[in-house]
Amino acid sequence: MEFKRIAKFEKVSFEQFKTGFDDKNDAEIKALYDDIKLPKRATKGSAGYDFFAPFDIVLEPGKTIKIPTGIRAQMEDNYVLKLYPRSGLGFKYRLQLNNTVGIIDSDYYYSDNEGHIFAKITNDSNENKTVEIKKGTGFMQGIFVEYGITIDDDATETRNGGFGSTTKK
Numbered sequence: 001m002e003f004k005r006i007a008k009f010e011k012v013s014f015e016q017f018k019t020g021f022d023d024k025n026d027a028e029i030k031a032l033y034d035d036i037k038l039p040k041r042a043t044k045g046s047a048g049y050d051f052f053a054p055f056d057i058v059l060e061p062g063k064t065i066k067i068p069t070g071i072r073a074q075m076e077d078n079y080v081l082k083l084y085p086r087s088g089l090g091f092k093y094r095l096q097l098n099n100t101v102g103i104i105d106s107d108y109y110y111s112d113n114e115g116h117i118f119a120k121i122t123n124d125s126n127e128n129k130t131v132e133i134k135k136g137t138g139f140m141q142g143i144f145v146e147y148g149i150t151i152d153d154d155a156t157e158t159r160n161g162g163f164g165s166t167t168k169k
Contacts, residue, residue: 006075006076006079006144006146007073007074007075007076007079007081007144008073008074008075009038009039009049009071009072009073010038010071010072010073010074011033011036011038011070011071011072012070012071012072012113012114012115012116013114014029014030014033016113016114016116017029017032017033017036017068017070017116018033019068019113019116020066020067020068020116020118021068032054032055032070033070035054035135035136036052036054036069036070036071037052037136038071039051039052039071039142042138047143048084048141048142048143049141049142049143050086050138050140050141051069051071051083051117051119051138051139051140051141051142052135052136052137052138052139053067053133053134053135053136053137053138053139054067054068054069054070054135055135056132056133056134056135057131057132057133057139058130058131058132058133059095059121059122059123059130059131059132059133060123060130061123061124061125061126061127061128061129061130062122062123062124062125063122063123064098064120064121064122064123065120065121066118066119066120067118067119067120067121067139068116068118069116069117069118069119069140070116071116071117072108072109072114072115072116072117073104073108073109073115073117073142074109074115075106075109075144076106077106078106078146078147078148079106079144079145079146079147080103080104080105080106080144080145080147081102081103081104081142081143081144081145082101082102082103082104082142082143082144082145083097083101083102083103083104083117083119083140083141083142084097084101084102084140084141084142084143085097085121085139085140085141086138086139086140086141087141089131089133089139092129093123093124093125093129093131094123094124094125094126095121095122095123095124095131095139096121096122096124097119097120097121097140098120098121098122099120102117102119102140102142104117104142107158110158111160112160119139119140121139121140
C-alpha cells in the first residue's frame with residue numbers, strides 16, 4: 001500500500017528554540033538543539049510519529065513540565081497533526097498532555113514562533129510513580145489526520161501564534 005505523503009518535520013531555528021528555556025545558558029541550549037531528533041515512525045505499521053525528549057525528564061506524581069520540542073510540521077491544507085502521549089507512558093504512569101490532545105493546524109507552521117510545537121505534560125499517577133524519560137526517548141506521538149469543513153464555512157482569517165490565537169480578536 002502506498003501512503004499519501006502530506007507533511008514534513010523540521011527543526012525550528014536556534015533563536016526560536018532557546019525561547020523555551022529560562023534556566024539554561026546559550027551553550028547548554030545549543031547542545032540540546034544540535035541533538036534534536038526529528039519525529040519518526042518506529043515501524044511501517046505505526047500510525048504515530050514519535051517525538052523524542054530533548055533532555056532528561058524526571059516528573060514526580062502530580063507535577064507538570066512544559067517541553068520545547070524544537071520541532072515544527074509543514075503539512076498540506078486539510079490536514080491536522082494530533083498529538084498524544086506515548087501509549088506505554090500513559091498506561092504505566094497516567095502521563096497526560098495537559099490539553100488532552102494537541103492539535104497542530106496546517107497554518108501554525110507560518111506563525112511568528114515558526115510553528116514551534118510545545119508539549120505540556122503531567123504525571124497524573126495515582127500509584128505514586130515517578131516518570132523518568134531519558135533524552136532521545138519517545139514521549140509523545142503525532143498522527144496526521146485529514147479533515148473536512150462545513151458547506152457554509154466562510155473562515156478567512158490567518159493564524160499568528162498558538163494556544164488560543166485563533167479566538168483572539
